[in-house]
Amino acid sequence: MAEDPTPGADAVVTRGEPLWRPGNNACAGCGMSLGLQWLDQALHGGMLTLVVPACCAVATPGAFPDSAYGVPAVGSTFASSPAVATGVSRVHQLNDEPDPTICWAGDGGTYDIGMATLSAAAERNEDVIYVCYDNEIYGNTGGQRSSATPAGARTTTTPAGKPEPKKDVMAIMAAHGVPYAATLSLAHHDDFMRKLAVAQTTRGFRFLLLLSPCPAGWKSEPADTVELSRLAVACGVFPLYEVFNGRRYRINARADGTRLEDYLVRQRRFAGAFDVEAARVAIKEKWARLEALAANFPTTDVSVSSETGHRWLRVLVEDRPSVLARVAGQVSRRGVNIETVVVRHLPDRSHTYITLGVDADEPTAERVAKGIARLDAVVDVESFVGEYPEQAAEARPDPTSRRP
Amino acid sequence: MPRALVTGNQAAGAMLAAAGEANRVARGCCSGVYPITPQTEIMESLTAYPFTKGAVVPVESEHSAMGVCIGASIAGARAFTASASNGLLYMTENVFAAGYYRLPIVLVAANRTIGPPWNIWVDQGDSLALRDAAMLQFYCESHQDLVDTILVAFRVAEDPRVLLPALVAQDGFVLSHALMDVDLPEQGQVDAFLPPLELPHRLRRDHPRIYGGLTWPRDTQRQREDIEHAMQAVPQVMHEANDEFETVFGRRPAGAFPAACTDDAELVLVACNTMARTALHVVEARRARGERVGLVRARLFRPFLREELTRAIGSARRVAVLDRNHSPGSGGIFWSEVVASLAGRSDVLVQDYIVGLGGTDVPHAVIDAIVDDLAARECAAAPVFFHEVT
Numbered sequence: 001m002a003e004d005p006t007p008g009a010d011a012v013v014t015r016g017e018p019l020w021r022p023g024n025n026a027c028a029g030c031g032m033s034l035g036l037q038w039l040d041q042a043l044h045g046g047m048l049t050l051v052v053p054a055c056c057a058v059a060t061p062g063a064f065p066d067s068a069y070g071v072p073a074v075g076s077t078f079a080s081s082p083a084v085a086t087g088v089s090r091v092h093q094l095n096d097e098p099d100p101t102i103c104w105a106g107d108g109g110t111y112d113i114g115m116a117t118l119s120a121a122a123e124r125n126e127d128v129i130y131v132c133y134d135n136e137i138y139g140n141t142g143g144q145r146s147s148a149t150p151a152g153a154r155t156t157t158t159p160a161g162k163p164e165p166k167k168d169v170m171a172i173m174a175a176h177g178v179p180y181a182a183t184l185s186l187a188h189h190d191d192f193m194r195k196l197a198v199a200q201t202t203r204g205f206r207f208l209l210l211l212s213p214c215p216a217g218w219k220s221e222p223a224d225t226v227e228l229s230r231l232a233v234a235c236g237v238f239p240l241y242e243v244f245n246g247r248r249y250r251i252n253a254r255a256d257g258t259r260l261e262d263y264l265v266r267q268r269r270f271a272g273a274f275d276v277e278a279a280r281v282a283i284k285e286k287w288a289r290l291e292a293l294a295a296n297f298p299t300t301d302v303s304v305s306s307e308t309g310h311r312w313l314r315v316l317v318e319d320r321p322s323v324l325a326r327v328a329g330q331v332s333r334r335g336v337n338i339e340t341v342v343v344r345h346l347p348d349r350s351h352t353y354i355t356l357g358v359d360a361d362e363p364t365a366e367r368v369a370k371g372i373a374r375l376d377a378v379v380d381v382e383s384f385v386g387e388y389p390e391q392a393a394e395a396r397p398d399p400t401s402r403r404p
Numbered sequence: 405m406p407r408a409l410v411t412g413n414q415a416a417g418a419m420l421a422a423a424g425e426a427n428r429v430a431r432g433c434c435s436g437v438y439p440i441t442p443q444t445e446i447m448e449s450l451t452a453y454p455f456t457k458g459a460v461v462p463v464e465s466e467h468s469a470m471g472v473c474i475g476a477s478i479a480g481a482r483a484f485t486a487s488a489s490n491g492l493l494y495m496t497e498n499v500f501a502a503g504y505y506r507l508p509i510v511l512v513a514a515n516r517t518i519g520p521p522w523n524i525w526v527d528q529g530d531s532l533a534l535r536d537a538a539m540l541q542f543y544c545e546s547h548q549d550l551v552d553t554i555l556v557a558f559r560v561a562e563d564p565r566v567l568l569p570a571l572v573a574q575d576g577f578v579l580s581h582a583l584m585d586v587d588l589p590e591q592g593q594v595d596a597f598l599p600p601l602e603l604p605h606r607l608r609r610d611h612p613r614i615y616g617g618l619t620w621p622r623d624t625q626r627q628r629e630d631i632e633h634a635m636q637a638v639p640q641v642m643h644e645a646n647d648e649f650e651t652v653f654g655r656r657p658a659g660a661f662p663a664a665c666t667d668d669a670e671l672v673l674v675a676c677n678t679m680a681r682t683a684l685h686v687v688e689a690r691r692a693r694g695e696r697v698g699l700v701r702a703r704l705f706r707p708f709l710r711e712e713l714t715r716a717i718g719s720a721r722r723v724a725v726l727d728r729n730h731s732p733g734s735g736g737i738f739w740s741e742v743v744a745s746l747a748g749r750s751d752v753l754v755q756d757y758i759v760g761l762g763g764t765d766v767p768h769a770v771i772d773a774i775v776d777d778l779a780a781r782e783c784a785a786a787p788v789f790f791h792e793v794t
Contacts (some may be wrong), residue, residue: 058616061614062617063618063619063623064619067614067617072611072614073612073617074474074616075614076471077497080471083471083472083474084471084472084478086461086468087471087475087477087478087479088478088479091481094432094434094457095431095432116465116468117467119464120464124463
């Protein structure tokens with residue numbers, strides 16, 4: 001039996017293997033599979049423990065003795081991933097092991113059978129990152145309705161279309177007051193990476209909802225997976241937003257006028273007597289609620305939290321890979337939570353401004369700033385209290401993901 | 405060793421905590437807990453214990469309590485919990501999982517009748533419903549037996565030849581809430597008896613593997629066969645654990661089937677838990693009157709050591725099995741095991757008596773009546789529901 005490298009509080013174990021190796025049997029165009037590869041990128045090769053309930057993510061890595069996972073993983077019982085992750089995470093803490101414990105669960109394990117377990121782990125604020133890859137269907141059993149299935153979608157158990165709307169799991173998780181909750185799209189790479197950086201540098205329970213197109217269940221073309229993700233955001237079906245501590249909502253991308261039909265027409269699950277007008281009304285109502293929740297962020301938030309020591313760090317860095325992670329690492333190693341990250345490239349892409357909202361008092365923020373200043377890619381660091389910087393960029397779809 | 409006047413729950417809580425604390429030199433301990441009558445005091449005492457390197461997580465269900473134990477154990481910590489009745493049933497899926505992951509989690513049960521209709525009193529139907537999980541099962545007759553068995557259970561479960569979870573059962577209320585005088589081991593002794601846990605297959609960052617992935621039929625059959633081999637190793641491992649226990653604590657825990665007065669017995673009673681204590685009084689009284697009656701206490705139920713049971717019963721020709729449980733359409737669960745053990749012995753009359761369900765009292769008079777009933781029988785009949793003698 002090989003020995004562990006000495007685990008110190010700051011030891012970051014890197015791995016030679018990708019998180020999600022070739023040879024897995026995920027379907028062509030599987031959003032979950034692409035999501036795992038993006039998760040790998042977001043972790044920059046750092047070690048983690050995966051807890052995966054009985055779902056596609058445990059059926060597709062292959063059968064004993066093979067596994068496509070390049071990291072330690074537990075295939076838990078269906079409803080148990082947050083409970084099992086609790087045990088793993090607590091023992092990691094007892095042994096000063098900094099690797100994150102990440103649940104990777106489908107909508108069945110999240111919205112339905114695992115809801116009580118998820119709610120309890122969130123309420124206890126366990127130090128776990130929970131990612132729900134939401135394909136809006138029980139995909140692994142061949143496409144039955146889940147409470148994440150949108151109204152009107154045909155599944156094997158709603159052959160005439162599902163009468164009820166999709167459950168708003170983000171609202172449920174926000175109501176728990178978890179430190180961080182965010183939605184993720186497979187067409188918004190920068191936004192995905194930024195949110196994973198926030199998640200990794202925040203302690204406590206973090207909930208991430210990834211829209212995960214499922215060609216088998218959505219009756220869509222495998223090649224359309226990224227395009228469907230882009231359209232879902234662009235037409236307003238799947239808002240990209242994040243919620244800090246259950247209170248502060250921030251919208252990352254708004255609908256751009258793309259027609260809902262462009263999203264629907266690529267999926268045969270919406271064929272037939274689908275009520276487009278009703279769907280449009282539902283989307284409008286959803287956005288009205290979301291805009292109201294986000295209306296006071298960030299200005300109200302900053303004026304409130306500046307009294308409690310909320311600060312900003314503006315960092316000018318050379319524009320190259322993994323700098324953001326190293327900057328964020330300097331913050332987290334001092335036990336400081338990052339509440340906001342905004343990344344803006346200079347027009348010539350030579351340098352980037354990283355603006356971090358941190359939950360720290362002045363001496364701590366100064367120590368963090370000094371640590372950041374020592375990184376070789378960092379040109380300048382500025383620490384200040386005040387209004388939220390105006391240059392907050394809205395997330396844009398990765399232009400390379402657009403179909404010609 | 406300090407003598408203490410404690411309840412069964414206090415004794416069990418103290419021993420789980422001591423075992424957890426003993427692993428402070430390794431990866432610590434972690435427990436997911438959830439209350440249910442009559443074990444609640446156990447989980448309460450765990451949450452209050454000042455572990456040097458341990459975490460007790462009060463979760464939202466028994467299913468998650470075992471889920472936390474699974475995560476903790478697979479990450480290399482010593483893990484344990486307690487439950488009863490419907491709590492054990494709610495936990496069942498993860499109890500099976502713990503066995504199939506080969507995790508040495510210790511689970512204390514305070515036996516309580518399954519509802520509905522709701523009933524908080526003792527019978528053993530709850531833990532026996534878990535009999536087909538890959539888990540050892542011990543049944544305790546007294547506080548001292550409970551204390552000793554919990555420590556032995558950790559030692560046997562964690563042995564690399566076994567690596568299976570273990571359930572230690574005590575009667576709800578009759579034992580869990582009764583005060584008895586016991587030798588309560590000190591932490592130093594527990595440290596000496598329980599070596600630091602080195603789970604050979606724990607999660608390792610430098611050796612990524614998946615536990616609980618997909619498995620093809622043939623590998624699954626092999627995995628189940630491995631578990632059977634682990635069960636077969638239990639008698640030897642338990643014998644060694646008892647030797648070590650005797651060295652450290654100066655007394656020897658019981659074996660699988662502790663027997664009393666069976667040497668020349670014509671009629672033997674088989675019983676478990678506190679009922680076996682009552683039966684012992686009946687046997688001793690009848691012995692004093694010159695009757696050749698004996699008692700075998702079923703302490704280890706999984707694995708069920710058929711040859712050891714047959715040896716314990718000896719030359720007796722009549723066996724009364726007292727079952728405080730009921731498998732509808734079959735009868736008593738201990739009885740079916742005893743019958744299977746004596747399958748080659750057509751000269752032995754085995755009769756099943758289903759008694760004490762839902763906490764119905766089983767006083768001396770009932771057991772006396774059972775002995776009389778069996779002595780008068782020409783041949784065995786279907787399981788008999790034996791009620792209070794009026």
